[in-house]
Amino acid sequence: MSQTVNKAQNQIRELIKAAIEKAQQEGLLPDGEYSAFSVEVPADRNNGDYSTNAAMVNARAFRLPPRKIAEVIADKAELEGTYFNKIEIAGPGFINFFLSDVYYADIIFEVREAGDSYGRSNYGKGKKVNVEFVSANPTGPMHMGNARGGALGDCYAAVLDYAGYEVAREFYVNDAGNQIEKFGLSLDIRYQQLCGSDIELPEDSYHGEDIIERAQEYKDEFGTALMEKSEEERRKALVEYSLPKNLANMRKAMDKYRIDYDLWFSELSLHNGGELKETIDLLTEGGYTYEKDGALWYKNIEVQTEMLLAEGKTQEYIDKLELKDDVLIRANGNPTYFAADIAYHRNKLQKRDFDMAVDVWGADHHGHVARMKGAMKACGIDPDRLSILLCQFVRLVRDGEVVRMSKRTGKAITLVDLLNEVPIDAVRFLFNMREPGSLMDFDLDLAVEQSSQNPVYYCQYAHARICSILAKLKEEGKEARDCTAEELMLLKEAEERELIRYISTLEDVIIGAAKNYDPAKVTHFAVDLATHFHKFYNNCRVNVEDESLRQARVTLCICVRDTMKSILNMLKVEAPERM
Secondary structure, eight states: OOHHHHHHHHHHHHHHHHHHHHHHHTTSSOSSOOOOOOEEOOSSGGGOSEEEOHHHHTHHHHTSOHHHHHHHHHHHOOOTTSSEEEEEEETTTEEEEEEOHHHHHHHHHHHHHHGGGTTOOOTTTTOEEEEEOOOOOTTSOOBHHHHHHHHHHHHHHHHHHHTTOEEEEEEEEOOSSHHHHHHHHHHHHHHHHHTTOOOOOOTTSOOOHHHHHHHHHHHHHHTTGGGGSOHHHHHHHHHHHHHHHHHHHHHHHHHHTTOOOSEEEEHHHHHHTSHHHHHHHHHHHTTOEEEETTEEEEOHHHHHHHHHHHTTOOHHHHHHTOOOOEEEEOTTSOBOHHHHHHHHHHIIIIISOOSEEEEEEEGGGHHHHHHHHHHHHHTTOOGGGEEEEEEOOEEEEETTEEEOOOTTTSSOOBHHHHHHHSOHHHHHHHTTSSOTTSOEEEEHHHHHOOSTTSHHHHHHHHHHHHHHHHHHHHHTTOOOOOOOHHHHTTOOSHHHHHHHHHHTTHHHHHHHHHHTTOTHHHHHHHHHHHHHHHHHHHHSOSSOSOHHHHHHHHHHHHHHHHHHHHHHHHTTOOOOSOO
16 A cells, blocks of 8 residues: 555554553553454545544453543544544544644655656565466457457556566467367368369358458469368468468557567467477376376366365265366377366466466356366466456447447457457557456447547546646746645645545555456546546636645646556556647
8 A cells, every 4th residue: 555554554553552551551441462453444534534443342351331442542642743633432432533734745745756656566576477368269360359358468467567566468379279270171171162162161160251361362372283282281381371470460459459468379389399298297197187988088077076175165066066077188199278278377387487377268268267277286286376367248339239240341340340440548448447257348439439428538638637737837837846745735625635545545456456356446546536636626726826735736736647647558548648
Protein backbone atom coordinates (compact mmCIF):
# COMPACT_ATOMS: atom_id res chain seq x y z
CA MET A 1 0.00 0.00 0.00
CA SER A 2 0.96 3.66 -0.17
CA GLN A 3 3.78 4.53 2.23
CA THR A 4 1.66 7.25 3.78
CA VAL A 5 -1.36 4.96 4.19
CA ASN A 6 0.84 2.25 5.68
CA LYS A 7 2.38 4.76 8.06
CA ALA A 8 -1.06 5.96 9.18
CA GLN A 9 -2.28 2.43 9.90
CA ASN A 10 0.90 1.59 11.80
CA GLN A 11 0.49 4.77 13.83
CA ILE A 12 -2.98 3.60 14.92
CA ARG A 13 -1.59 0.24 16.04
CA GLU A 14 1.19 1.95 17.98
CA LEU A 15 -1.25 4.47 19.48
CA ILE A 16 -3.54 1.69 20.71
CA LYS A 17 -0.67 -0.36 22.17
CA ALA A 18 0.88 2.65 23.91
CA ALA A 19 -2.52 3.75 25.31
CA ILE A 20 -3.26 0.26 26.67
CA GLU A 21 0.15 -0.03 28.31
CA LYS A 22 -0.17 3.44 29.84
CA ALA A 23 -3.65 2.59 31.15
CA GLN A 24 -2.31 -0.64 32.64
CA GLN A 25 0.51 1.22 34.39
CA GLU A 26 -2.05 3.62 35.88
CA GLY A 27 -4.31 0.76 36.97
CA LEU A 28 -7.13 1.76 34.62
CA LEU A 29 -6.89 -1.57 32.78
CA PRO A 30 -5.77 -4.89 34.30
CA ASP A 31 -2.29 -6.18 33.55
CA GLY A 32 -1.81 -9.05 31.13
CA GLU A 33 -1.65 -9.89 27.46
CA TYR A 34 -4.18 -8.35 25.12
CA SER A 35 -5.58 -9.75 21.87
CA ALA A 36 -4.69 -8.68 18.33
CA PHE A 37 -7.05 -6.16 16.79
CA SER A 38 -7.90 -4.96 13.29
CA VAL A 39 -7.66 -1.53 11.69
CA GLU A 40 -10.17 -0.87 8.92
CA VAL A 41 -11.68 1.89 6.81
CA PRO A 42 -15.36 2.43 7.78
CA ALA A 43 -17.98 2.20 5.05
CA ASP A 44 -19.14 5.71 6.01
CA ARG A 45 -16.28 8.20 6.33
CA ASN A 46 -18.50 10.36 8.57
CA ASN A 47 -17.76 7.76 11.23
CA GLY A 48 -14.03 8.32 10.89
CA ASP A 49 -11.25 7.64 8.43
CA TYR A 50 -10.12 4.53 10.29
CA SER A 51 -11.73 2.33 12.90
CA THR A 52 -10.46 -0.37 15.26
CA ASN A 53 -12.18 -3.11 17.25
CA ALA A 54 -9.40 -3.17 19.89
CA ALA A 55 -11.85 -2.56 22.75
CA MET A 56 -14.32 -5.25 21.75
CA VAL A 57 -11.82 -8.05 21.13
CA ASN A 58 -10.24 -7.39 24.54
CA ALA A 59 -13.42 -7.25 26.62
CA ARG A 60 -12.79 -10.73 28.02
CA ALA A 61 -9.09 -10.13 28.66
CA PHE A 62 -9.74 -6.88 30.53
CA ARG A 63 -13.04 -8.05 32.10
CA LEU A 64 -14.67 -4.70 31.29
CA PRO A 65 -17.44 -3.53 28.92
CA PRO A 66 -16.00 -2.72 25.46
CA ARG A 67 -17.19 0.87 25.52
CA LYS A 68 -15.46 1.46 28.89
CA ILE A 69 -12.22 0.04 27.45
CA ALA A 70 -12.61 2.25 24.35
CA GLU A 71 -13.05 5.36 26.52
CA VAL A 72 -9.89 4.56 28.49
CA ILE A 73 -7.86 3.95 25.31
CA ALA A 74 -9.15 7.14 23.67
CA ASP A 75 -8.31 9.16 26.78
CA LYS A 76 -4.74 7.86 26.96
CA ALA A 77 -3.95 7.98 23.23
CA GLU A 78 -1.37 10.64 22.34
CA LEU A 79 -2.14 12.07 18.86
CA GLU A 80 0.66 14.62 18.69
CA GLY A 81 3.11 13.84 15.89
CA THR A 82 0.70 11.51 14.11
CA TYR A 83 -1.60 11.84 11.10
CA PHE A 84 -4.66 12.04 13.39
CA ASN A 85 -6.34 14.98 15.07
CA LYS A 86 -9.40 13.40 16.67
CA ILE A 87 -10.68 10.14 18.21
CA GLU A 88 -14.33 9.24 18.78
CA ILE A 89 -16.08 6.28 20.37
CA ALA A 90 -19.03 4.79 18.48
CA GLY A 91 -21.59 2.05 19.04
CA PRO A 92 -20.63 -0.79 21.39
CA GLY A 93 -16.99 0.27 21.47
CA PHE A 94 -15.52 1.08 18.07
CA ILE A 95 -12.63 3.54 18.25
CA ASN A 96 -12.69 5.89 15.26
CA PHE A 97 -9.73 7.98 14.09
CA PHE A 98 -9.95 11.16 11.99
CA LEU A 99 -7.10 12.18 9.69
CA SER A 100 -5.43 15.58 9.87
CA ASP A 101 -4.53 17.90 7.00
CA VAL A 102 -0.91 16.69 7.09
CA TYR A 103 -1.93 13.23 5.91
CA TYR A 104 -3.46 14.53 2.68
CA ALA A 105 -0.46 16.75 1.99
CA ASP A 106 1.89 13.78 2.45
CA ILE A 107 -0.12 11.65 0.01
CA ILE A 108 0.40 14.32 -2.65
CA PHE A 109 4.10 14.60 -1.84
CA GLU A 110 4.41 10.82 -2.17
CA VAL A 111 2.68 10.75 -5.56
CA ARG A 112 4.78 13.62 -6.91
CA GLU A 113 8.02 12.10 -5.64
CA ALA A 114 7.28 8.65 -7.09
CA GLY A 115 6.46 10.04 -10.54
CA ASP A 116 6.09 7.30 -13.16
CA SER A 117 6.76 4.60 -10.55
CA TYR A 118 3.75 5.53 -8.40
CA GLY A 119 1.62 2.42 -7.82
CA ARG A 120 4.58 0.08 -8.17
CA SER A 121 5.48 -2.18 -5.26
CA ASN A 122 7.78 -4.99 -4.22
CA TYR A 123 4.89 -7.32 -3.44
CA GLY A 124 6.17 -9.99 -5.88
CA LYS A 125 9.74 -9.76 -4.52
CA GLY A 126 11.19 -10.24 -7.99
CA LYS A 127 9.80 -13.74 -8.50
CA LYS A 128 10.03 -14.89 -12.11
CA VAL A 129 6.64 -15.37 -13.78
CA ASN A 130 5.98 -16.72 -17.26
CA VAL A 131 2.68 -15.46 -18.71
CA GLU A 132 1.62 -17.43 -21.78
CA PHE A 133 -1.36 -16.15 -23.74
CA VAL A 134 -3.08 -16.23 -27.13
CA SER A 135 -0.96 -19.16 -28.40
CA ALA A 136 -3.32 -19.70 -31.33
CA ASN A 137 -2.77 -22.54 -33.77
CA PRO A 138 -0.72 -21.19 -36.70
CA THR A 139 -3.09 -22.89 -39.12
CA GLY A 140 -5.37 -19.91 -39.68
CA PRO A 141 -6.29 -16.37 -38.62
CA MET A 142 -6.76 -15.46 -34.97
CA HIS A 143 -10.35 -15.16 -33.72
CA MET A 144 -12.27 -13.22 -31.09
CA GLY A 145 -11.21 -15.52 -28.26
CA ASN A 146 -7.61 -14.64 -29.09
CA ALA A 147 -8.58 -10.96 -29.08
CA ARG A 148 -9.84 -11.07 -25.50
CA GLY A 149 -7.10 -13.42 -24.35
CA GLY A 150 -4.47 -11.13 -25.85
CA ALA A 151 -5.72 -8.04 -24.02
CA LEU A 152 -6.17 -9.92 -20.75
CA GLY A 153 -2.81 -11.67 -20.90
CA ASP A 154 -0.81 -8.61 -21.83
CA CYS A 155 -2.48 -6.37 -19.25
CA TYR A 156 -2.20 -9.02 -16.53
CA ALA A 157 1.52 -9.33 -17.31
CA ALA A 158 1.79 -5.55 -16.88
CA VAL A 159 -0.05 -5.77 -13.55
CA LEU A 160 2.43 -8.40 -12.33
CA ASP A 161 5.31 -6.18 -13.42
CA TYR A 162 3.91 -3.23 -11.44
CA ALA A 163 3.38 -5.55 -8.46
CA GLY A 164 7.07 -6.38 -8.34
CA TYR A 165 7.39 -9.60 -10.34
CA GLU A 166 9.91 -10.29 -13.09
CA VAL A 167 7.62 -11.07 -16.02
CA ALA A 168 8.16 -12.84 -19.34
CA ARG A 169 5.43 -12.84 -21.99
CA GLU A 170 5.29 -15.96 -24.13
CA PHE A 171 3.47 -17.26 -27.22
CA TYR A 172 3.37 -21.06 -27.53
CA VAL A 173 3.44 -21.93 -31.24
CA ASN A 174 1.58 -25.21 -31.92
CA ASP A 175 3.73 -26.12 -34.91
CA ALA A 176 3.62 -29.89 -34.41
CA GLY A 177 1.05 -32.63 -34.02
CA ASN A 178 -2.41 -33.30 -35.42
CA GLN A 179 -3.27 -29.70 -36.30
CA ILE A 180 -0.19 -29.43 -38.53
CA GLU A 181 -1.04 -32.74 -40.20
CA LYS A 182 -4.58 -31.48 -40.80
CA PHE A 183 -3.11 -28.19 -42.06
CA GLY A 184 -0.96 -30.07 -44.57
CA LEU A 185 -3.89 -32.20 -45.73
CA SER A 186 -6.13 -29.16 -46.18
CA LEU A 187 -3.47 -27.26 -48.14
CA ASP A 188 -2.82 -30.33 -50.28
CA ILE A 189 -6.48 -30.80 -51.23
CA ARG A 190 -6.93 -27.10 -52.04
CA TYR A 191 -3.73 -27.10 -54.09
CA GLN A 192 -4.88 -30.14 -56.07
CA GLN A 193 -8.27 -28.49 -56.67
CA LEU A 194 -6.54 -25.37 -57.96
CA CYS A 195 -4.50 -27.57 -60.27
CA GLY A 196 -7.69 -29.05 -61.75
CA SER A 197 -8.20 -32.22 -59.70
CA ASP A 198 -11.75 -33.23 -58.82
CA ILE A 199 -11.20 -34.00 -55.14
CA GLU A 200 -13.31 -33.23 -52.07
CA LEU A 201 -12.04 -31.60 -48.90
CA PRO A 202 -12.83 -33.85 -45.90
CA GLU A 203 -15.39 -32.49 -43.43
CA ASP A 204 -12.94 -32.41 -40.49
CA SER A 205 -10.34 -30.39 -42.43
CA TYR A 206 -9.73 -26.62 -42.38
CA HIS A 207 -12.29 -24.95 -44.65
CA GLY A 208 -11.26 -21.31 -44.24
CA GLU A 209 -10.57 -18.94 -47.12
CA ASP A 210 -7.03 -18.55 -45.80
CA ILE A 211 -6.21 -22.16 -46.78
CA ILE A 212 -7.24 -21.46 -50.39
CA GLU A 213 -5.19 -18.24 -50.33
CA ARG A 214 -2.05 -20.06 -49.18
CA ALA A 215 -2.48 -22.83 -51.79
CA GLN A 216 -3.07 -20.22 -54.50
CA GLU A 217 0.02 -18.25 -53.46
CA TYR A 218 2.15 -21.39 -53.69
CA LYS A 219 0.72 -22.24 -57.13
CA ASP A 220 1.24 -18.69 -58.36
CA GLU A 221 4.88 -18.81 -57.24
CA PHE A 222 5.88 -22.37 -58.10
CA GLY A 223 3.24 -23.62 -60.52
CA THR A 224 1.90 -27.17 -60.60
CA ALA A 225 5.20 -29.00 -60.09
CA LEU A 226 4.02 -30.46 -56.77
CA MET A 227 1.44 -32.55 -58.59
CA GLU A 228 4.33 -34.78 -59.69
CA LYS A 229 5.46 -35.33 -56.08
CA SER A 230 4.26 -37.88 -53.54
CA GLU A 231 1.52 -36.94 -51.11
CA GLU A 232 4.05 -36.73 -48.26
CA GLU A 233 6.41 -34.48 -50.24
CA ARG A 234 3.56 -32.27 -51.43
CA ARG A 235 2.17 -31.71 -47.95
CA LYS A 236 5.61 -31.10 -46.46
CA ALA A 237 6.38 -28.46 -49.10
CA LEU A 238 3.04 -26.71 -48.65
CA VAL A 239 3.37 -26.61 -44.84
CA GLU A 240 6.95 -25.35 -44.99
CA TYR A 241 5.79 -22.60 -47.36
CA SER A 242 2.58 -21.64 -45.55
CA LEU A 243 3.46 -21.94 -41.88
CA PRO A 244 6.05 -19.12 -41.85
CA LYS A 245 3.57 -16.87 -43.67
CA ASN A 246 0.90 -17.57 -41.04
CA LEU A 247 3.36 -16.99 -38.22
CA ALA A 248 4.46 -13.72 -39.82
CA ASN A 249 0.82 -12.63 -39.96
CA MET A 250 0.37 -13.57 -36.29
CA ARG A 251 3.39 -11.51 -35.31
CA LYS A 252 2.09 -8.62 -37.39
CA ALA A 253 -1.34 -8.87 -35.72
CA MET A 254 0.24 -8.95 -32.25
CA ASP A 255 2.38 -5.92 -33.10
CA LYS A 256 -0.74 -4.08 -34.24
CA TYR A 257 -2.38 -5.12 -30.96
CA ARG A 258 0.61 -3.62 -29.09
CA ILE A 259 1.69 -6.98 -27.69
CA ASP A 260 5.43 -7.59 -27.54
CA TYR A 261 6.38 -11.17 -26.62
CA ASP A 262 9.68 -12.05 -25.01
CA LEU A 263 9.61 -15.47 -26.65
CA TRP A 264 7.72 -17.31 -29.36
CA PHE A 265 8.21 -20.88 -28.14
CA SER A 266 8.02 -23.66 -30.76
CA GLU A 267 6.22 -26.88 -29.82
CA LEU A 268 8.30 -28.60 -32.49
CA SER A 269 11.44 -27.83 -30.47
CA LEU A 270 10.16 -30.15 -27.73
CA HIS A 271 9.92 -32.99 -30.24
CA ASN A 272 13.21 -32.32 -31.99
CA GLY A 273 15.17 -31.47 -28.85
CA GLY A 274 14.25 -34.63 -26.99
CA GLU A 275 12.38 -32.93 -24.13
CA LEU A 276 9.10 -34.60 -25.01
CA LYS A 277 10.67 -38.07 -24.85
CA GLU A 278 12.52 -37.12 -21.67
CA THR A 279 9.27 -36.03 -20.02
CA ILE A 280 7.42 -39.20 -21.01
CA ASP A 281 10.37 -41.29 -19.74
CA LEU A 282 10.20 -39.37 -16.45
CA LEU A 283 6.49 -40.16 -16.05
CA THR A 284 7.11 -43.81 -16.91
CA GLU A 285 9.96 -44.10 -14.41
CA GLY A 286 7.66 -42.60 -11.77
CA GLY A 287 5.06 -45.29 -12.43
CA TYR A 288 2.54 -42.90 -13.95
CA THR A 289 2.11 -44.62 -17.34
CA TYR A 290 0.92 -47.96 -18.70
CA GLU A 291 0.43 -49.56 -22.10
CA LYS A 292 -2.97 -50.48 -23.49
CA ASP A 293 -4.18 -51.23 -27.03
CA GLY A 294 -0.74 -50.39 -28.40
CA ALA A 295 -0.79 -46.88 -26.87
CA LEU A 296 0.98 -45.36 -23.85
CA TRP A 297 -1.43 -43.95 -21.26
CA TYR A 298 -1.01 -41.48 -18.38
CA LYS A 299 -2.60 -42.42 -15.02
CA ASN A 300 -4.71 -39.30 -14.68
CA ILE A 301 -7.32 -41.03 -12.47
CA GLU A 302 -4.71 -42.13 -9.96
CA VAL A 303 -2.93 -38.77 -9.78
CA GLN A 304 -6.07 -36.63 -9.52
CA THR A 305 -7.68 -38.96 -6.98
CA GLU A 306 -4.62 -38.68 -4.76
CA MET A 307 -4.65 -34.88 -5.02
CA LEU A 308 -8.37 -34.57 -4.36
CA LEU A 309 -8.26 -36.87 -1.34
CA ALA A 310 -5.40 -34.75 0.04
CA GLU A 311 -7.66 -31.70 -0.37
CA GLY A 312 -10.30 -33.40 1.76
CA LYS A 313 -12.67 -34.46 -1.05
CA THR A 314 -14.60 -37.70 -0.58
CA GLN A 315 -14.37 -40.72 -2.86
CA GLU A 316 -18.07 -40.21 -3.65
CA TYR A 317 -17.28 -36.69 -4.89
CA ILE A 318 -14.37 -37.98 -6.98
CA ASP A 319 -16.48 -40.75 -8.54
CA LYS A 320 -18.97 -38.17 -9.79
CA LEU A 321 -16.20 -36.44 -11.74
CA GLU A 322 -15.89 -39.48 -14.01
CA LEU A 323 -12.15 -39.01 -14.38
CA LYS A 324 -10.40 -40.66 -17.31
CA ASP A 325 -6.83 -41.60 -18.11
CA ASP A 326 -5.14 -39.89 -21.06
CA VAL A 327 -3.18 -41.16 -24.03
CA LEU A 328 0.41 -39.88 -24.26
CA ILE A 329 1.61 -41.86 -27.28
CA ARG A 330 -0.91 -43.11 -29.83
CA ALA A 331 -0.81 -46.61 -31.25
CA ASN A 332 0.70 -45.15 -34.44
CA GLY A 333 3.64 -43.84 -32.41
CA ASN A 334 2.64 -40.15 -32.54
CA PRO A 335 2.56 -38.20 -29.26
CA THR A 336 -0.65 -36.41 -28.28
CA TYR A 337 -1.04 -32.69 -27.71
CA PHE A 338 -1.43 -33.42 -23.98
CA ALA A 339 1.98 -35.11 -23.91
CA ALA A 340 3.61 -32.11 -25.57
CA ASP A 341 1.77 -29.76 -23.20
CA ILE A 342 3.18 -31.58 -20.17
CA ALA A 343 6.69 -31.30 -21.61
CA TYR A 344 6.13 -27.61 -22.35
CA HIS A 345 5.03 -26.78 -18.80
CA ARG A 346 7.88 -28.85 -17.38
CA ASN A 347 10.19 -26.81 -19.59
CA LYS A 348 8.88 -23.57 -18.10
CA LEU A 349 8.82 -24.59 -14.45
CA GLN A 350 11.72 -27.01 -14.25
CA LYS A 351 14.08 -26.41 -17.17
CA ARG A 352 13.81 -22.60 -17.30
CA ASP A 353 13.05 -22.41 -13.58
CA PHE A 354 10.26 -19.85 -13.55
CA ASP A 355 8.84 -19.47 -10.05
CA MET A 356 5.34 -19.40 -11.51
CA ALA A 357 3.65 -20.00 -14.83
CA VAL A 358 0.33 -18.35 -15.71
CA ASP A 359 -1.60 -19.58 -18.74
CA VAL A 360 -4.51 -17.68 -20.28
CA TRP A 361 -6.85 -20.31 -21.75
CA GLY A 362 -10.30 -20.25 -23.27
CA ALA A 363 -13.11 -21.32 -20.95
CA ASP A 364 -13.64 -24.44 -23.07
CA HIS A 365 -10.32 -25.74 -21.68
CA HIS A 366 -11.56 -25.78 -18.06
CA GLY A 367 -11.45 -29.59 -17.94
CA HIS A 368 -7.76 -29.49 -18.82
CA VAL A 369 -6.74 -27.46 -15.75
CA ALA A 370 -6.78 -30.22 -13.13
CA ARG A 371 -5.15 -32.68 -15.54
CA MET A 372 -2.24 -30.35 -16.18
CA LYS A 373 -1.75 -29.53 -12.51
CA GLY A 374 -1.78 -33.24 -11.75
CA ALA A 375 0.76 -33.90 -14.49
CA MET A 376 3.06 -31.29 -12.94
CA LYS A 377 2.84 -33.10 -9.61
CA ALA A 378 3.66 -36.36 -11.39
CA CYS A 379 6.75 -34.63 -12.83
CA GLY A 380 7.87 -33.61 -9.34
CA ILE A 381 6.74 -29.98 -9.68
CA ASP A 382 4.55 -28.19 -7.14
CA PRO A 383 1.21 -27.85 -8.99
CA ASP A 384 0.54 -24.56 -7.20
CA ARG A 385 3.29 -22.99 -9.30
CA LEU A 386 0.96 -23.29 -12.29
CA SER A 387 -2.05 -20.98 -12.48
CA ILE A 388 -4.68 -20.92 -15.21
CA LEU A 389 -6.66 -17.80 -16.06
CA LEU A 390 -9.79 -19.00 -17.88
CA CYS A 391 -11.14 -16.49 -20.37
CA GLN A 392 -14.83 -16.66 -21.26
CA PHE A 393 -16.25 -16.20 -24.74
CA VAL A 394 -17.02 -12.89 -26.43
CA ARG A 395 -20.01 -11.87 -28.49
CA LEU A 396 -19.75 -8.89 -30.80
CA VAL A 397 -22.82 -6.67 -30.66
CA ARG A 398 -23.90 -3.85 -32.99
CA ASP A 399 -27.23 -1.99 -32.68
CA GLY A 400 -28.19 -4.46 -29.97
CA GLU A 401 -27.79 -7.43 -32.32
CA VAL A 402 -25.11 -10.12 -32.25
CA VAL A 403 -22.65 -9.78 -35.16
CA ARG A 404 -21.62 -13.12 -36.61
CA MET A 405 -20.26 -12.51 -40.08
CA SER A 406 -17.17 -10.91 -41.56
CA LYS A 407 -17.68 -8.75 -44.65
CA ARG A 408 -14.46 -10.06 -46.20
CA THR A 409 -14.79 -13.81 -45.71
CA GLY A 410 -18.37 -14.48 -44.72
CA LYS A 411 -16.93 -16.34 -41.73
CA ALA A 412 -16.38 -15.44 -38.09
CA ILE A 413 -14.80 -12.04 -37.47
CA THR A 414 -11.04 -12.30 -36.89
CA LEU A 415 -8.78 -10.32 -34.60
CA VAL A 416 -7.45 -8.31 -37.54
CA ASP A 417 -11.01 -7.53 -38.70
CA LEU A 418 -11.76 -6.15 -35.24
CA LEU A 419 -8.57 -4.09 -35.01
CA ASN A 420 -9.27 -2.58 -38.44
CA GLU A 421 -12.76 -1.49 -37.38
CA VAL A 422 -12.38 -0.43 -33.74
CA PRO A 423 -9.70 1.80 -32.14
CA ILE A 424 -7.04 -0.37 -30.50
CA ASP A 425 -7.28 1.72 -27.33
CA ALA A 426 -10.93 0.75 -27.01
CA VAL A 427 -10.31 -2.94 -27.74
CA ARG A 428 -7.55 -3.28 -25.14
CA PHE A 429 -9.41 -1.28 -22.49
CA LEU A 430 -12.90 -2.74 -22.97
CA PHE A 431 -11.68 -6.34 -23.01
CA ASN A 432 -10.28 -5.65 -19.55
CA MET A 433 -13.47 -4.14 -18.15
CA ARG A 434 -14.90 -7.50 -17.14
CA GLU A 435 -13.50 -10.32 -15.00
CA PRO A 436 -11.87 -12.97 -17.22
CA GLY A 437 -14.35 -15.63 -16.14
CA SER A 438 -17.43 -13.62 -17.11
CA LEU A 439 -19.16 -13.81 -20.48
CA MET A 440 -18.80 -10.60 -22.42
CA ASP A 441 -20.72 -8.68 -25.05
CA PHE A 442 -18.35 -6.36 -26.90
CA ASP A 443 -20.41 -3.40 -28.08
CA LEU A 444 -18.93 -2.17 -31.37
CA ASP A 445 -21.02 1.02 -31.25
CA LEU A 446 -19.83 1.87 -27.73
CA ALA A 447 -16.20 1.17 -28.66
CA VAL A 448 -16.18 3.97 -31.23
CA GLU A 449 -18.45 6.37 -29.33
CA GLN A 450 -16.81 9.59 -28.17
CA SER A 451 -18.78 10.20 -24.99
CA SER A 452 -18.64 9.54 -21.27
CA GLN A 453 -20.53 6.28 -21.92
CA ASN A 454 -17.36 4.88 -23.47
CA PRO A 455 -15.06 4.01 -20.50
CA VAL A 456 -11.77 4.45 -22.35
CA TYR A 457 -12.85 7.78 -23.85
CA TYR A 458 -14.02 8.88 -20.39
CA CYS A 459 -10.58 8.15 -18.89
CA GLN A 460 -8.67 9.69 -21.78
CA TYR A 461 -10.86 12.78 -21.62
CA ALA A 462 -10.02 13.25 -17.93
CA HIS A 463 -6.32 13.17 -18.81
CA ALA A 464 -6.78 15.55 -21.75
CA ARG A 465 -8.90 17.94 -19.67
CA ILE A 466 -6.13 18.26 -17.06
CA CYS A 467 -3.58 18.90 -19.80
CA SER A 468 -5.89 21.61 -21.16
CA ILE A 469 -6.27 23.21 -17.71
CA LEU A 470 -2.50 23.34 -17.24
CA ALA A 471 -1.94 24.69 -20.76
CA LYS A 472 -4.48 27.47 -20.27
CA LEU A 473 -2.96 28.50 -16.95
CA LYS A 474 0.47 28.57 -18.58
CA GLU A 475 -0.87 30.88 -21.31
CA GLU A 476 -1.99 33.23 -18.53
CA GLY A 477 1.49 33.15 -17.04
CA LYS A 478 0.43 30.98 -14.11
CA GLU A 479 3.10 28.30 -14.16
CA ALA A 480 2.83 25.29 -11.87
CA ARG A 481 5.39 25.19 -9.06
CA ASP A 482 6.23 23.02 -6.08
CA CYS A 483 3.91 23.57 -3.14
CA THR A 484 4.69 23.70 0.55
CA ALA A 485 2.96 21.36 3.00
CA GLU A 486 1.00 24.35 4.33
CA GLU A 487 -0.30 25.10 0.83
CA LEU A 488 -1.33 21.50 0.19
CA MET A 489 -3.17 21.49 3.51
CA LEU A 490 -5.51 24.08 1.99
CA LEU A 491 -7.17 21.21 0.09
CA LYS A 492 -10.00 20.71 2.55
CA GLU A 493 -13.09 20.33 0.34
CA ALA A 494 -14.82 16.93 0.42
CA GLU A 495 -14.19 16.36 -3.30
CA GLU A 496 -10.49 17.17 -2.87
CA ARG A 497 -10.06 14.85 0.08
CA GLU A 498 -11.94 12.01 -1.61
CA LEU A 499 -9.83 12.37 -4.75
CA ILE A 500 -6.59 12.27 -2.75
CA ARG A 501 -7.75 9.24 -0.76
CA TYR A 502 -8.70 7.43 -3.95
CA ILE A 503 -5.32 8.05 -5.58
CA SER A 504 -3.66 6.59 -2.48
CA THR A 505 -5.31 3.20 -3.08
CA LEU A 506 -3.63 2.52 -6.46
CA GLU A 507 -0.89 0.26 -5.12
CA ASP A 508 -3.42 -1.91 -3.26
CA VAL A 509 -5.59 -2.10 -6.38
CA ILE A 510 -2.68 -3.33 -8.49
CA ILE A 511 -1.65 -5.91 -5.88
CA GLY A 512 -5.28 -7.07 -5.66
CA ALA A 513 -5.42 -7.43 -9.44
CA ALA A 514 -2.23 -9.52 -9.36
CA LYS A 515 -3.47 -11.76 -6.53
CA ASN A 516 -6.89 -12.29 -8.10
CA TYR A 517 -5.77 -12.68 -11.74
CA ASP A 518 -8.07 -9.81 -12.63
CA PRO A 519 -6.73 -6.79 -14.55
CA ALA A 520 -10.31 -5.44 -14.62
CA LYS A 521 -9.60 -4.01 -11.17
CA VAL A 522 -7.15 -1.60 -12.81
CA THR A 523 -9.52 -0.43 -15.56
CA HIS A 524 -12.24 0.08 -12.96
CA PHE A 525 -9.80 2.15 -10.91
CA ALA A 526 -9.10 4.33 -13.97
CA VAL A 527 -12.82 4.91 -14.60
CA ASP A 528 -13.47 5.71 -10.93
CA LEU A 529 -10.45 8.02 -10.84
CA ALA A 530 -11.92 9.92 -13.79
CA THR A 531 -15.25 10.14 -11.96
CA HIS A 532 -13.62 11.49 -8.79
CA PHE A 533 -11.67 14.02 -10.84
CA HIS A 534 -14.75 15.28 -12.68
CA LYS A 535 -16.54 15.73 -9.34
CA PHE A 536 -13.58 17.72 -8.06
CA TYR A 537 -13.42 19.78 -11.27
CA ASN A 538 -17.13 20.61 -11.14
CA ASN A 539 -17.06 21.66 -7.48
CA CYS A 540 -13.59 23.13 -6.96
CA ARG A 541 -12.47 25.83 -9.37
CA VAL A 542 -8.77 25.46 -10.16
CA ASN A 543 -8.01 28.96 -11.49
CA VAL A 544 -8.85 30.86 -8.30
CA GLU A 545 -7.41 34.21 -7.22
CA ASP A 546 -5.73 32.79 -4.11
CA GLU A 547 -2.32 31.81 -5.54
CA SER A 548 -1.55 29.25 -2.83
CA LEU A 549 -4.88 27.45 -3.22
CA ARG A 550 -4.56 27.57 -7.01
CA GLN A 551 -1.12 26.00 -6.86
CA ALA A 552 -2.38 23.31 -4.47
CA ARG A 553 -5.22 22.44 -6.83
CA VAL A 554 -2.89 22.48 -9.82
CA THR A 555 -0.63 20.04 -7.99
CA LEU A 556 -3.59 17.79 -7.29
CA CYS A 557 -4.51 17.93 -10.99
CA ILE A 558 -0.97 16.93 -11.91
CA CYS A 559 -1.18 13.97 -9.52
CA VAL A 560 -4.38 12.81 -11.21
CA ARG A 561 -2.91 13.34 -14.68
CA ASP A 562 0.23 11.37 -13.90
CA THR A 563 -1.67 8.58 -12.16
CA MET A 564 -4.10 8.25 -15.08
CA LYS A 565 -1.25 8.29 -17.58
CA SER A 566 0.58 5.59 -15.63
CA ILE A 567 -2.49 3.33 -15.70
CA LEU A 568 -3.15 3.92 -19.39
CA ASN A 569 0.51 3.23 -20.16
CA MET A 570 0.25 0.00 -18.18
CA LEU A 571 -2.69 -1.01 -20.36
CA LYS A 572 -0.83 0.23 -23.49
CA VAL A 573 -3.62 2.71 -24.12
CA GLU A 574 -2.77 6.21 -25.33
CA ALA A 575 -3.04 9.17 -22.94
CA PRO A 576 -3.87 12.09 -25.29
CA GLU A 577 -3.24 15.70 -24.31
CA ARG A 578 -6.00 17.00 -26.58
CA MET A 579 -9.38 15.52 -27.52
